[in-house]
Amino acid sequence: MIKTLKILLIIAAFMHAPFVYAGKLIWKVSASGNGQFTTIQSAIDHIPNGPHEFISIQIEAGTYKEKLFIKKSAFELVGAGIDKTIITQSIARDAWRCDHVDDWGVATVNVDSCSKINFKNLTIENSYGFDHTTAINIPCAADTSKYKLVQPNGHQMAFRSFYATRLKFVNCHFKAFGGDTMSPWNTTDGMFYLKDCVLEGGVDFYCPRGWAYAENCSFLSHSGSAAIWHDGSLHEDAKTVLVNCNFNGFDGFNLGRFHRDAQFYLIKCHFASNMSDTPIYQVKTTNTLSWPGRVYYDGCSGGNKNKFYKNNLQEAKGNPKAAEINAAWVFGNRWNPLKQ
Numbered sequence: 001m002i003k004t005l006k007i008l009l010i011i012a013a014f015m016h017a018p019f020v021y022a023g024k025l026i027w028k029v030s031a032s033g034n035g036q037f038t039t040i041q042s043a044i045d046h047i048p049n050g051p052h053e054f055i056s057i058q059i060e061a062g063t064y065k066e067k068l069f070i071k072k073s074a075f076e077l078v079g080a081g082i083d084k085t086i087i088t089q090s091i092a093r094d095a096w097r098c099d100h101v102d103d104w105g106v107a108t109v110n111v112d113s114c115s116k117i118n119f120k121n122l123t124i125e126n127s128y129g130f131d132h133t134t135a136i137n138i139p140c141a142a143d144t145s146k147y148k149l150v151q152p153n154g155h156q157m158a159f160r161s162f163y164a165t166r167l168k169f170v171n172c173h174f175k176a177f178g179g180d181t182m183s184p185w186n187t188t189d190g191m192f193y194l195k196d197c198v199l200e201g202g203v204d205f206y207c208p209r210g211w212a213y214a215e216n217c218s219f220l221s222h223s224g225s226a227a228i229w230h231d232g233s234l235h236e237d238a239k240t241v242l243v244n245c246n247f248n249g250f251d252g253f254n255l256g257r258f259h260r261d262a263q264f265y266l267i268k269c270h271f272a273s274n275m276s277d278t279p280i281y282q283v284k285t286t287n288t289l290s291w292p293g294r295v296y297y298d299g300c301s302g303g304n305k306n307k308f309y310k311n312n313l314q315e316a317k318g319n320p321k322a323a324e325i326n327a328a329w330v331f332g333n334r335w336n337p338l339k340q
Contacts, residue, residue: 041069061080070117073117079123087122088108093155094151095140098140104162118169124174137150163190165186169195175201181205193213204227206229207231208231210231212239212330213243218245230262239263242264257280
């Protein structure tokens with residue numbers, strides 16, 4: 001099947017025309033000109049606004065220094081390999097907000113109110129914290145002092161979505177040094193599925209809002225007071241679930257935190273021995289929490305001597321069993337990511 005697809009892509013590139021394979025319309029992005037498009041953004045812009053066939057945008061190996069703005073639905077971006085196709089920008093959120101009124105454009109990949117989008121076999125990077133190792137003072141019209149000190153470990157979003165839902169990420173690497181690396185935000189009806197992904201960054205570098213399921217993923221903390229975060233403040237059922245995931249980082253890194261209503265499930269996760277003994281904790285906040293303290297573990301291992309992650313699934317609403325906790329349990333009949 002893979003060989004056939006490669007042959008068809010070569011033919012399509014030669015003819016500069018899309019083709020249909022396995023029920024999908026296939027487009028190719030190649031910076032060298034061997035496809036229908038030379039940039040990822042131009043392929044995305046070519047997607048119809050109205051109803052259309054699901055489109056697979058196949059991206060050739062290489063480094064694409066693009067900032068993507070996505071306002072289209074029902075398509076996928078498929079790279080040549082998790083660290084072979086790299087989409088990268090260098091953006092400090094603190095600097096961005098000096099000249100912009102909102103976060104549209106603050107990330108390497110920015111997604112608006114869209115749905116049914118897949119990301120596969122690629123890296124999405126915000127390189128600011130790797131490019132800048134010291135703080136810099138910049139002119140900032142939005143700041144009262146007219147200057148702002150931008151830190152190398154500040155907020156640096158590789159992925160940021162606004163009110164999007166049914167987003168699927170498989171074999172992807174989300175890379176930043178600072179916080180909020182992977183930010184799929186939609187407390188109303190956001191549903192996000194991750195499998196076989198690598199995520200790294202600073203504080204709250206994986207911070208979904210709504211419903212999120214991550215399986216077989218690796219998390220690497222470079223800095224900050226917590227690796228993961230969740231906001232489920234609009235719905236009691238909203239949750240973030242992590243199954244068979246690994247956590248590593250700097251000495252004494254913390255697992256997670258929240259300052260809005262949240263619900264965490266960690267099943268069969270493994271923690272590095274240098275992780276702190278600090279449980280997922282509530283940050284001091286003025287927010288009123290309707291369902292506080294919902295953090296559940298089952299079958300986790302590693303960590304330091306105190307092992308705060310004792311099995312407590314029986315305390316969760318509905319008394320779920322670990323074997324029941326999967327993507328279908330998280331999203332119910334609203335979405336089956338395995339069929340998208």
